Amino acid sequence: xxxxxxxxxxxxxxCLVSTEYPGIESSTKYVFDKTGIDYLVDERQTCCTGLxxxxxxxxxxxxxxxxxxxxxxxxxxxxxxxxxxxATCYAINKKVANILNKKDETREEVNEIFDKSDLxxxxxxxxxxxxxxxxxxxxxxxxxxxxxxxxNIKYDFSNFKIATHHGCHYCKVHYNDTIGxxxxxxxxxxxxxxxxxxTIGWYDFxxxxxxxxxxxxxxxxxxxxxxxxxxLKALKNDDVEILVHLCPNCHVxxxxxxxxxxxxxxDEFKTIHLNIAQFIALAMGADPYKVVxxxxxxxxxxxxxxxxxxxxxxxxxxxxxKIGEENV
Amino acid sequence: MDLKLNEDPLNLANTxxxxxxxxxxxxxxxxxxxxxxxxSCPGAMHSNFNPRDMIEKILEGDETVIxxxxxxxxxxxxxxxxxxxxxxxxxEVNQILRQFAISKGTANxxxxxxxxxxxxxxxxxxxxxxxxFFPEMREDIGEDWWEFKMNLDNVxxxxxxxxxxxxxxxxxxxxxxLINSGFEERIEAIRNNKKP
Numbered sequence: 001x002x003x004x005x006x007x008x009x010x011x012x013x014x015c016l017v018s019t020e021y022p023g024i025e026s027s028t029k030y031v032f033d034k035t036g037i038d039y040l041v042d043e044r045q046t047c048c049t050g051l052x053x054x055x056x057x058x059x060x061x062x063x064x065x066x067x068x069x070x071x072x073x074x075x076x077x078x079x080x081x082x083x084x085x086x087a088t089c090y091a092i093n094k095k096v097a098n099i100l101n102k103k104d105e106t107r108e109e110v111n112e113i114f115d116k117s118d119l120x121x122x123x124x125x126x127x128x129x130x131x132x133x134x135x136x137x138x139x140x141x142x143x144x145x146x147x148x149x150x151x152n153i154k155y156d157f158s159n160f161k162i163a164t165h166h167g168c169h170y171c172k173v174h175y176n177d178t179i180g181x182x183x184x185x186x187x188x189x190x191x192x193x194x195x196x197x198x199t200i201g202w203y204d205f206x207x208x209x210x211x212x213x214x215x216x217x218x219x220x221x222x223x224x225x226x227x228x229x230x231x232l233k234a235l236k237n238d239d240v241e242i243l244v245h246l247c248p249n250c251h252v253x254x255x256x257x258x259x260x261x262x263x264x265x266x267d268e269f270k271t272i273h274l275n276i277a278q279f280i281a282l283a284m285g286a287d288p289y290k291v292v293x294x295x296x297x298x299x300x301x302x303x304x305x306x307x308x309x310x311x312x313x314x315x316x317x318x319x320x321x322k323i324g325e326e327n328v
Numbered sequence: 329m330d331l332k333l334n335e336d337p338l339n340l341a342n343t344x345x346x347x348x349x350x351x352x353x354x355x356x357x358x359x360x361x362x363x364x365x366x367x368s369c370p371g372a373m374h375s376n377f378n379p380r381d382m383i384e385k386i387l388e389g390d391e392t393v394i395x396x397x398x399x400x401x402x403x404x405x406x407x408x409x410x411x412x413x414x415x416x417x418x419x420e421v422n423q424i425l426r427q428f429a430i431s432k433g434t435a436n437x438x439x440x441x442x443x444x445x446x447x448x449x450x451x452x453x454x455x456x457x458x459x460x461f462f463p464e465m466r467e468d469i470g471e472d473w474w475e476f477k478m479n480l481d482n483v484x485x486x487x488x489x490x491x492x493x494x495x496x497x498x499x500x501x502x503x504x505x506l507i508n509s510g511f512e513e514r515i516e517a518i519r520n521n522k523k524p
Contacts, residue, residue, distance in 0.1 A: 015454060015455030018489075020457075022484050022489050022492075023487060025487075025489060026488060043494060044498045045494070046453040046454070046494055047456070048455070049455065050455065051445060051456070055442040056430065056442070057443060058446070059514065060347075061348060061510075062511040065505050065509050066449075066502065091406075098351070098352070099348065102352055113508050113509050114505070117501070117508050119505070168405040171410070172405065172409060175410050183410075208407075209370050209403050211370065211403070213403030214404055216401070218461050219441055220400075220401065223375055223401060226374045227370045227373075227403070230370075256465070257468065259469075260469065290488075291487065293487050
């Protein structure tokens with residue numbers, strides 16, 4: 001398996017995490033701090049263009065320029081290990097690295113744009129960011145810290161029925177770099193296991209897309225929701241209470257639209273949706289509102305949080321400081 | 329299809345293979361029409377989109393595929409890409425076809441609803457969901473979501489997260505880069521229904 005870093009990391013901001021589920025970023029930082037991961041967030045970094053790119057607004061050349069600028073910032077900070085909160089940032093940046101390293105003509109054209117823009121210092125040097133060696137998803141970094149995660153678990157998720165949804169742009173695009181399986185993806189399942197809980201494993205439609213489909217959610221809504229409905233039905237058949245995600249766009253599709261689909265199809269769904277970093281942070285005892293950000297969710301997470309029980313060895317701590325009590 | 333006896337039927341396929349987006353060793357010419365792509369495709373399951381047919385037309389040099397409505401039903405989920413036995417990627421090829429349609433000036437109406445992605449990037453170097461979709465989302469998702477959106481800065485403060493808007497210097501850099509790359513011109517052409 002490839003080398004997974006735990007230092008010199010740039011934690012790459014995601015537009016959807018920032019504006020829809022900011023608790024994913026604060027939870028990731030919380031878990032990174034607890035497991036000894038050295039990272040930096042650079043305010044100069046911009047969005048990868050992903051949503052606009054896959055809505056066909058951004059052409060590959062413009063996306064490559066934006067990517068090259070963000071690569072420059074990571075190199076400038078001497079933090080070339082770029083770690084993504086979002087599956088689409090992951091896919092986009094790996095693609096950009098491959099283009100810049102393998103397509104000499106395109107790289108020269110990108111560098112000409114930097115020259116023309118008086119930003120020659122940002123020109124990309126072939127090989128400076130490697131798609132496989134330097135670009136990761138948060139789940140990759142956490143996979144390498146399973147033991148440290150296990151040591152920090154305070155709350156018991158083992159009584160819940162849990163399933164996982166692995167974002168397509170993590171598992172299926174640069175699949176040679178994917179950890180934990182492609183046709184039967186399991187990296188999130190393994191991270192849930194590290195928290196002392198188990199998942200239902202394989203289920204019908206486990207591998208299927210969330211249904212967002214970029215443009216489809218907005219201009220082809222029935223088609224988009226039909227695909228999401230397939231997956232929700234499969235989860236309901238298995239009585240899944242918690243679906244654990246790794247991508248904020250999938251998270252939007254399920255959490256924001258689950259009630260809409262329930263009403264539209266006259267079919268009730270009760271599954272709650274958590275990003276894997278939020279899940280681990282809750283299991284470690286992070287405050288649900290000040291760290292995990294459950295107040296930004298559409299399907300309420302409170303039911304689950306209120307049912308969480310402290311592991312016996314942490315019982316005393318819990319008596320003194322009940323989870324998120326001041327905010328409930 | 330129109331027979332083009334004096335032309336190489338692989339012109340279209342070769343043009344796709346030379347595209348900036350085309351991955352190294354993309355197996356387009358190795359396609360054996362097995363149909364794995366279509367059988368695993370969410371778009372094919374719920375609409376008339378058929379990635380196997382799309383690839384067949386490309387290999388026959390049938391350029392009408394660029395104008396087909398069905399190609400806009402691909403979800404860009406890469407399921408086909410991840411299971412193709414010969415390393416083809418209907419998903420990647422689809423993205424290239426849509427860019428061809430945009431370059432020909434025949435896809436402006438498809439792109440216009442999403443132009444705010446470009447506008448926000450040029451003015452604030454941000455991504456995120458375009459506000460043009462907010463009214464419908466507010467209706468579909470509910471008032472709690474809308475209140476959260478209106479209260480985003482406070483929520484972020486509570487989570488000890490700083491501003492998500494990059495500093496002005498970064499915005500200016502990105503703006504300059506996207507003007508010089510031709511991106512601004514491209515989206516203005518699409519907005520004004522012209523050929524980019």
